[in-house]
Amino acid sequence: MAYRYFPGCTLHEQARNFDVTARESARRLGLELAELDTWQCCGAVFPLATDAIINLVSPYRALAAADGAGADLVTLCSGCLNVLRRTNRLVATNREIQEKLKSFVEADYSGGRQVHHLLEILKRDVTFEGLAAKVSKGLAGLRVAPYYGCLLLRPPEDMCFDDPEAPTILEDFLRALGAEPVDFALKTECCGAYLALRDGGRSAAAAVVRSAAAGGADLVVTSCPSCSYNLEQAGTALPVVYFTQLLALALGLDGAFGGHAVDPRPVLRKKSLLPEVN
Amino acid sequence: MSLTWEPRIVGFACRWCTYAGADLAGTSRLEYPAAIRLIRVPCSGRVNPSFVLRAFQRGADGVLVAGCHPGDCHYTSGNLFTRRRYSLVKRFLEYLGMEPERFRVEWISAAEGHRFAQVVREMTADLRRLGPNRKMREET
Amino acid sequence: MNERQAKLRSIAGSLLAEGRVSLFIGFGPGLEPSRPVPWFAKNADEAGKLVLDPFCGPGLARYLLDETAAGPAGIVARGCDGLGLERLVADKRVGRDQVYVVGVACRGAVDPDKARRLAGRPVFGAEVNGETVALTTAGGRLSFPRSDCLLDRCLACADPSPRTADTWLEEPLPGAQREFEGVEALEKLGPDDRYAFWARHLERCLRCHACRNACPACNCVACSLDNPEWLERTTGLADHFMFHFTRAYHVAGRCVACGECQRACPVGIPLMLLNEKFMKDIRDLFAVPDPHRPQEAEPLGHFSPDDPEGWREGDETL
């Protein structure tokens, strides 16, 4: 199954390590993530106003491009997944909006395609047993707190990603890598998103990280650049990495751990998962 | 025929489920087109396929046969015979040239007042598009 | 003098002589050799006149309805007669023990009208072997393809021999699956074209009941279509639709495809296309491989918990 890859703006800039580790790992697992040749920002937020159709033009264009290439769309960032998948569902179910977008974008896409997240593809095509077999260096001993945040899970009827209250896909993924997932209460709580910038340490993000630390986690893993930023700025010593970085590490590839606000490498060295600094 | 033609639907409704569902649409004050006129039968299994043709013969534009969902029949198996009979009769009517939208078989429970109103709305809309039925109809 | 016919005469004769049967139903000499008539031999002499040749067309099973009242009756049974008898037995209208079946392997009956048109003159004899039919006329033997000579129903026949018989005149031929190309062709048309097809044919209907009275499945003591509440005597197209819709539904899952209704129709309405539609749907919807053969449980006399809702798929294609 060929997919068209929609990286999203942040993965070309701030979260380049997310993008690089994803591509390398995918290639190692035999998954072909051909990037869309033309794409724009997904709009970052799915418009709640029913007449804000102009905001849907960009995600629609990405969907139509993928459809044009005869493939489904795959993305990594929770934000992009949320916007693209909800746009896709709206186009498929709302005839009026579909007609307007078609005429405006001059494309003929009416919602037949699907939008996948890399984790979903790993689970379905590679399967976690298959992944475990491909792992060259299991992340034994590494205690990882899987943080879902909001955009992957909610609203449940649109996202259909996992059980909105008790998701397990990240835990299974981590076990496949040999790591030990840490269950913590706030794994599906909001990280504060844009509000976190205002009130600094006291923010929701701090509560999340504290809860993860309380669970005994060595580091937190997420799939959303904005959550990652907020959790890192929460002013605790708990490192926050993208799930693809651990995937790359487990597959013996470079985890691109440089450039984090809280450097995860000391923890990984302590767990002898990274070679000592030479 | 009145000046502006109004579609006429003859409905056969089983008293335990669909007829009660239609009553519920009434008690819930739902509104639906006046095209349908129901005939109360003890069970959808009572509806002889020749009744359906008699309705078209006498001028009905659409016919509905509706009963309990399979498994809920007050008489256990009435609707299961309906399912078998009308699987054949629906296709035979179309084979004779009847447009599929003119004859519908539905399962509508006593709790589905909305579903009943919805079916009537859908049928009426379809029949307005198709216009009056001429096929298998006697000359007046 | 074909020895099949001679063997039949001797069997019938001895059955009558021994009193094993009070009557033997078969074919006897008609006006022309190409039109033998249903024959009811009551003694050895009349049995001696029995005819068995490729001109024996009319269906015989339905006569058993009236002829077994007086006592057991013998019958020469082709596949269609055998299934017709099974139908009457299944409907409890004739006791199987009241009938002595002489099974034959039928290769199809020549349609006298088709033969006359092809030969252009009276026809005295016919031979069906493989795919050709040899007609003997005053001007010598002429041979034609089988599909030009035989009765429509024989061309579509899937049951050359009855499924059971008390004695066999010859080695029975195996049954086959029926195909329904005629139905499939009609299904491909749009609703209006299909209606036009049926309206054109049914408009000629005389309501003479030849089809009903020829049919082994139409064996009711009192037919509901004789009741004016169900069907008035008016002869409008809508009444014809009501008659043929009701009759087709009444024989649905029971018709044995003997084709006698279509053969008997004086105005050439393709009645089998009606019955075959029900057969095809029963085969496809209820997984009955041979819908025209009487089943253990009648298709419309029982249900299965996971029956499909046949009207759902009916919405787009038939």
Place this chain on the structure above:
Amino acid sequence: MPRIGVFVCWCGLNIAGTVDVERVAEAARAIPGVVHAETYKYFCSEPGQNLIKQAIQEKRLSGVVVAACSPSMHESTFREAARMAGLNPYLVQIANIREQCSWVHTDREEATVKASAIVAAMVAKVRRDEPLEPLKFPVHRKALVIGGGIAGMQAATDIAEAGCPVILVEQGPNLGGRMAQLSETFPTLDCASCILTPRTAEVARHPLIEVLAYSEVREVTGYVGDFTVKIARKPAYVDWDKCIGCMLCQEKCPRKIPSDFERGLGSRKAIGVNFPQAVPNRPVIDREHCTYFEKGKCGVCAKICPVGAVDFEQTETVREEKVGAIVVATGFDVLPREAFGEYGYGKYPDVIDSLAFERLNSSSGPTDGVIRRPSDGKIPREVVFIQCVGSRDPDKGKPYCSKICCMYTAKHAMLYRHKVPDGQAYIFYMDVRAGGKGYEEFVQRAVEADGALYLRGRVARVYPEDGRLLVKGVDTLSGQAVEIAADLVVLATAAVPREEARGLAQILKVGTDEHGFFSEAHPKLRPVETMTRGIFLAGSVQAPRDISESVAQASGAAAKVLALFSRDELAADPLVAAVDESRCSGCLACQPICPYHAIEPKALKDRQVASVNAGLCQGCGACAAACRSGAMKLKGFTDEQILAEVGTLCL
């Protein structure tokens, strides 16, 4: 010549508001055979019915059409009125011009034309009606009650007290049902077992009540007055006749398993009873958790039993009973644990449901009545009660209100304060519903006397934080987000039907709503009856009910049963099938169609015909539709009548 009277009801404005009733009456007058037509504001009222009676007598009517509300409302009322006026009740038909016309259409012209057509169709039907007499059947004055809870026991007792024998079938090993698990009951706080156990003993002792515990109904055939019921007795692996109830086996059994009765908070032995005062006081072996059945070893109970009552080879036995009426009282269950992940229900040990809190409260419970935390057994200082968990929640749970949770939660708060004077109870609620007698006062006492703190708002999430449960909710009255560090969280989970209810409904051929609660014949007029005559409902099988309502309903159902048994023979609707032997070919195509096996062959002089056993026939008409020659006639719904209705509706 038919002399038909048409009576068009205004129904106040319900019909007359949309339908021009005078024009409908006028149109009816023009129909051949109609000799009388009038309108009136309320024909179902006493004066209204008198108008009909008067018209029947004065105009010698041969048929009546009442154009009014649905036949399911007043068909029997108008038929009774006609009978009193001397007209055979089955010559009365109802034209439904309210629920199916005036209430669903707004255009006056359209509604009036449609109403007239419906009336005309009913006139056509009445013309072809024939006078019928109700069929008479013998009545087995014996009742079957399914469910040994408080409702079932009440119904059984009322019926037995009236001198009729009762078979009380209870699925579990002992009587008591849900109430046996309760500690005290609102609003009087009298202890559940004090009022229940005497009743269970009384029922078990009653000469006319045969208790079949650990049994299930497998099949019900027949009809009111003559039901044939197959009851299966599940293998208890203990011969209850021999057993003397010494409970040595329970004592000595080495295998401890979590007890469903204790909601998993306490344990029980693989063999034993649910609670000491259980009636019948006989043990049962839980086959799934018994070492003998798993590995073939142990068998201590068999060795220890002084009377050799333990029998590992015991198998299911089925017995057949003839009963005249059935009362269904199978009670309710609570929403399964995994339904609410956000509260950690089933993941965090100190998040329990109300039924478990009842067990904590119960003196015969796992903690002998002391409120202790399941995790560490400490006495909780702060307890949070969360109402409407799964109730009034169309998205994740059930849309309906479970009715009893507001009351038992208030009770829990009071009991908690009585047992832990310095403890603080918080109750997150949406709307307290305390509509019963003395209920509101009871809740106010919980607030004022026992200091329960009611917080109006829903709880978003419960999660553990340093040994306690952090409850994140909101208090909508103050608009403040609220966070309570609680030692114990009690969820008032939704009441749902028992899992086996749907199967039982299909065995009894009784309808259920989409949640699985049994459907009553009519919410207002026939709450304890079902659509199937002779089958009645009591208690939470029909919808969440508290104990007083269940008992009241049980007595109501018992009264209905006794009304049935008061007559020596039953009158049944004569709308059954019959064979016109002159038209019948005896092909018996109808026989396999009948779900009630009511059709048999019948030999005439020279041929065979079909014949219908009017007792078994329920009048579904599937055979009439299968009869090709039109010989099978369903009275009240004959081919001629339906064809006439079709013809009239198409004019």
Place this chain on the structure above:
Amino acid sequence: MKLMRAGALPRLLETLGRQAQVYAPATEDGLVLLRPWTGQAIATSYVNPVNSLKGLVYPQTEAVLEFTGGDENLSLREAPAPAPQVVFGGRPCDAAGLALIAQVLLEGTFVDELFRRRREATTVLTVACREPGPYCFCRAMGVSPADERGSDVMFYPADDGYLVEAVTARGEEALQAVAGLLAPAPDTGARDACRELRIPLAEKLTTDRLAARLEGFFEHPYWEQVARRCRSCGTCAYLCPTCYCTAIFDTSRGTRGRRLRGWDSCQFKDFLLMAGGHNPRPAKKQRVRNRFLHKLSYSPANHGAYGCVGCGRCVEKCPADLHMVAVLTDLGEVLP
């Protein structure tokens, strides 16, 4: 005697069609039927149309009267007068059949108004026969291939057209209207050919003094034996150009309705079923015997002509081959 070129036929019908509904033989699904003519091709190579002339003058269903109103205000109305019609292409045997029916329905004590009006509104243009059909036996029944009875105009097929000759005043009138298309006939060869046409099947049948010889044949076992193969359907009666039995019945829709007359067949099981259930002819033998004795014995006795015109339709179409020629052949051997 006039001559009309073959090509002129459509113009003739078109002219006559200006004041009347024209019927002409048309081919449909391999059958030739008398159909309303709207300019389509006129069939010529046929023995007899499947539907006979009778069907257009004595239709299968015909309104006797119409009624409206309830119990008090019942009002009756005569059925509307039939529209004038011109029927081309019927054969002389059909026309002779029509004449027999006319004799029964118009010259008896009771005059059937419905039939009279429709007969008078009809102009019968009969085409005589130049070639016998396989089942024709008209001569055996006293009908000739050029019989003029019942026809208004005779058309004798000639090599290049038709010899045309009016028989009745109505025929004369019709020919006046199309005089332009007609030329004086050079000779009467075509007519004579039709008149002398030999009918081989008829020659095999001996039907002289048949009525007399049938006296006392009522209880002969022959009827029992031959009737066994009859299926009591209505094919013979409904195709026969001379059967005139009908039944009266009402139909109503709400307060409007019609009283109708429709064909019936003495072969139907319930033809003579009376109120109360009595049926004088319950057995096939009685019904089959009645049909043939009516046509061969009672009709000659009452109306001086056989009740059969030898058109051969029943011979071709009876599903059990129990038709007039079969019986006549048998009677030849069985009767003294």
